[in-house]
Amino acid sequence: MAGTDSGEKELVHVFAPATVANIVCGFDVLGFALDEPGDEVIMRRVDQPGVHLIQVTGDEGRLPREAGKNTVSACVQMLLKYIGREDVGVTIELHKHMPIGSGLGSSAASTVAGLFAINALLGNPLTRMELLPFAIQGEALACGHGHADNVAPGLLGGITLIKGYEPLDVVAIPAPPALxxxxxxxxxxxxxxxxxxxxxxxxxxxxxxxxxxxxxxxxxxxxxxxxxxxxxxxxxxxxxxxxxxxxxxxxxxxxxxxxxxxxxxxxxxxxxxxxxxxxxxxxxxxxxxxxxxxxxxxxxxxxxxxxxxxxxxxxxx
Known part of the structure; x- marks a missing residue:
């Protein structure tokens, strides 16, 4: 995989997991990440600046193909603007391996995969916690409600508690080994x-x-x-x-x-x-x-x- 001296890469292939939100009693505050299913994103550097969503599979044509409307690409646009790297050009392939509307965080998996991919492509300038607000914005775009109980465990892994949003306060909860x-x-x-x-x-x-x-x-x-x-x-x-x-x-x-x-x-x-x-x-x-x-x-x-x-x-x- 090609890269630069700063740790930037030319191509990344990322998997992001499905998640279970609420965990029964914890409406909008608890969630955990699964091993499977999940979504994959392939992201490549290109000379032409901007975010180019070139392929979406596994969605039966249900998701937007416009970069500014699909959560995976829209969140990448937000991140590039935030860090002042709008000169960067990338193509995105989104391969969905989980059902839309399943209650397993389908939009969250796509968003997390895209954000993790662009961050890795650029040499990881942001921490996972710093990526989380962009993922929450992706949830707002996808379903009209910017909640974190899918994107937080999807991005951070494990079981998470969303203690609050103003300011954003996420707590990692340990999982018993046999669970x-x-x-x-x-x-x-x-x-x-x-x-x-x-x-x-x-x-x-x-x-x-x-x-x-x-x-x-x-x-x-x-x-x-x-x-x-x-x-x-x-x-x-x-x-x-x-x-x-x-x-x-x-x-x-x-x-x-x-x-x-x-x-x-x-x-x-x-x-x-x-x-x-x-x-x-x-x-x-x-x-x-x-x-x-x-x-x-x-x-x-x-x-x-x-x-x-x-x-x-x-x-x-």
Whole structure:
């Protein structure tokens, strides 16, 4: 791979992972990165200044091809302007290997891959934390809401807590070594914007107190490797009751997961993907199989994934 004395490169090939946001009780504040699926970006230096989105695959033609409207290229434009390098010219190929509208952070994976790629191409002038505000802007472009619970774990890896936005305050949460995720994406349509609009703007204080306790318990369980506490804390009394209505067979999938050894079960992001935590890869695999089998019996196709907690986030290939 060609480069310059400053560490800049001529070409980079980057993978960025899917993510699970909320982790049941942590609406908009918790998320973690998966090993798979994810998106890939190939970025090359060219003589002509500007950001040129030359190819997008795997999206069935659903994503914008204009550089200023597609999150992967628009965020690269923002970053180049911020660091005063608008003289740089790059071409971008975006190869999506994860479903759009799955609740697995599809737009976040693309955005993170693009930002990680341009940063690597330029010799890493910014830290990953310094890249994060650009990724949040990408989320605002993609879905109208600049949240960080997908892009933060996608960019930083591991489990993250978004403590606040003004100023941006992100906390890394350790993952117990045996913790694995079972993820199933049912092939049903749950648009992110619609799922968000269904959420109540006001909640009862007693429900809020329950939710606070569950978030605190989940974080405490993750820090102390207390799997029982993790499972007891994976309860959502605010968001899940509304969003579960949009996901066929949700409560039966949860029953099957818990009967198969899941610590806890819930919706990934805004759905329709669902996930469960398990204490081993084998148990996570069993959970995926039993849920997919149930969905098949009800005429619903699905994708299944078994993953550890991806501590690394994006990487060069």
């Amino acid at each position: 694995h995720a079972a993820v199933v994406f049912p092939h049903v349509d749950v648009p992110t914007r619609d799922a968000r609009q269904m959420i109540r703007s006001k909640v009862a204080l007693k429900d809020a107190v329950i939710q606070w306790g569950n978030i605190a318990g989940l974080v405490a369980g993750l820090f102390t490797n207390d799997y029982d506490l993790i499972g007891r804390s994976m309860q959502d009394v605010l968001i899940e009751p509304t969003r579960a209505i949009l996901i066929p067979e949700f409560y039966e999938m949860r029953r099957l997961a818990l009967d198969s050894g899941a610590l806890g079960f819930g919706i990934s992001g805004s759905g329709p993907s669902v996930f469960a935590f398990a204490q081993s890869r084998e148990t996570a695999g069993d959970i995926v199989k039993v849920i997919q089998s149930h969905l098949t019996q009800h005429g619903i196709d699905s994708n299944g994934y078994v993953s550890g907690i991806n501590a690394n986030g994006p990487r060069e290939l």
